[in-house]
Amino acid sequence: MKSRFLQPSYIELDRSALINNILFLRERASNGVRLSSVIKGNAYGHGISAFLPVAEEAGIDHFSVFSANEAEAAVRFKNNPDTNVMIMGMIRDEELEWAIEKGVEFYLFETERLEKTAEIARKTGKRALVHLQIETGMNRTGFDENEWEALFRFIKNNREQIGVCGICTHFAGAESVANFYRIQNQEKKLRKAVALAEKYIDLPAIHASSSAAYLTYPEKHFDMARIGIAQYGFWPSRETYMYHMKSEKLEQGSDPLKRVLTWKSEIMSLKNVESGEFIGYGNVYLAGRNMKIATVPIGYTHGFGRNLTNSGYVLINGERCGVVGLVNMNMITINVSNLENVKKGDEVVLIGRQGDDEITVASFGEMTNNLNYEVLTRLPSTIPRIVC
Numbered sequence: 169m170k171s172r173f174l175q176p177s178y179i180e181l182d183r184s185a186l187i188n189n190i191l192f193l194r195e196r197a198s199n200g201v202r203l204s205s206v207i208k209g210n211a212y213g214h215g216i217s218a219f220l221p222v223a224e225e226a227g228i229d230h231f232s233v234f235s236a237n238e239a240e241a242a243v244r245f246k247n248n249p250d251t252n253v254m255i256m257g258m259i260r261d262e263e264l265e266w267a268i269e270k271g272v273e274f275y276l277f278e279t280e281r282l283e284k285t286a287e288i289a290r291k292t293g294k295r296a297l298v299h300l301q302i303e304t305g306m307n308r309t310g311f312d313e314n315e316w317e318a319l320f321r322f323i324k325n326n327r328e329q330i331g332v333c334g335i336c337t338h339f340a341g342a343e344s345v346a347n348f349y350r351i352q353n354q355e356k357k358l359r360k361a362v363a364l365a366e367k368y369i370d371l372p373a374i375h376a377s378s379s380a381a382y383l384t385y386p387e388k389h390f391d392m393a394r395i396g397i398a399q400y401g402f403w404p405s406r407e408t409y410m411y412h413m414k415s416e417k418l419e420q421g422s423d424p425l426k427r428v429l430t431w432k433s434e435i436m437s438l439k440n441v442e443s444g445e446f447i448g449y450g451n452v453y454l455a456g457r458n459m460k461i462a463t464v465p466i467g468y469t470h471g472f473g474r475n476l477t478n479s480g481y482v483l484i485n486g487e488r489c490g491v492v493g494l495v496n497m498n499m500i501t502i503n504v505s506n507l508e509n510v511k512k513g514d515e516v517v518l519i520g521r522q523g524d525d526e527i528t529v530a531s532f533g534e535m536t537n538n539l540n541y542e543v544l545t546r547l548p549s550t551i552p553r554i555v556c
């Protein structure tokens with residue numbers, strides 16, 4: 169429901185950070201490699217409607233989503249008629265017709281969908297635009313080796329109905345060197361499928377890499393890379409970061425990627441609490457001295473988890489201030505005893521930079537980079553996104 173009142177918090181997207189990240193990624197592209205911006209999970213919590221047009225401005229002309237409903241949003245918010253949208257996962261039979269009509273590209277990874285696609289394309293009189301997903305060892309979705317020949321033959325015989333934009337796979341776990349051999353084997357298998365495809369069809373764009381593989385294995389870029397986490401300013405893993413900084417002889421600690429997202433709220437109220445008093449529900453926090461407490465209108469309903477009770481931090485006036493007491497449904501209480509000039513309405517940063525300090529998504533979660541994905545995508549879609 170649209171309200172004329174402001175929400176208790178909002179998310180800012182930093183246009184210049186996104187442009188920086190896309191430039192950084194582009195500079196690393198082997199010859200002619202196209203970048204597809206992965207915007208599943210509501211653009212990793214950044215909000216499809218706000219994020220997509222800015223990414224387009226930064227030169228992106230291909231977007232990858234998971235499902236038909238996300239593709240619908242992408243089609244709605246894109247401005248460039250030449251921008252392509254690709255569904256990598258879920259599309260129901262009854263959604264195929266829409267995708268074909270709209271020229272939305274989608275993955276084919278099973279014979280059933282292949283035949284259905286040809287049938288619907290014939291009915292609508294429009295060519296379906298597809299990417300053939302090859303099983304190379306991730307064992308999630310994809311055509312198995314014993315199906316390849318029949319697949320390519322079917323495509324050849326139905327080329328009026330089915331236009332192949334891509335042959336693809338997904339490297340399983342390029343963010344860790346532990347998976348090196350698995351990925352080498354996947355690449356070999358993909359090349360084998362491509363060699364076979366060549367006997368039947370003109371080769372389309374080949375793609376296999378997400379952020380981690382893209383940054384770690386430039387020799388496996390092929391024609392397109394599907395970039396998610398890195399464009400938002402996060403490294404897929406600590407290992408990918410270390411590898412990159414070492415191989416480019418950059419100083420550890422600096423960061424060529426810039427975070428795009430900042431989550432902000434404001435101080436709702438201030439209160440003095442005397443030593444010996446409990447703060448909030450139960451006896452979770454006992455004031456050991458006279459304290460000044462700020463309430464901030466954010467709680468677990470907004471994605472600020474209860475696991476941050478007595479342990480999370482926010483930034484106020486450029487200082488790191490701790491959560492005291494339980495995280496409530498709609499409120500947190502913050503220890504601002506050390507802040508001199510703090511007042512009602514002051515900006516509170518929950519994720520992102522303020523002054524010289526930063527609350528990282530990783531610290532917001534559980535101190536590991538791997539959870540960046542999860543924390544980001546859990547940010548409720550109801551929080552307004554504003555491009556700055």
Ligand SMILES: *Cc1c(COP(=O)(O)O)cnc(C)c1O
Nearest residue numbers: 206256338378379394395396397
């Ligand atoms: C999510 C996803 C990506 C992007 O992964 P990142 O690690 O965020 O770059 C690429 N390809 C597929 C198939 C995906 O599901």
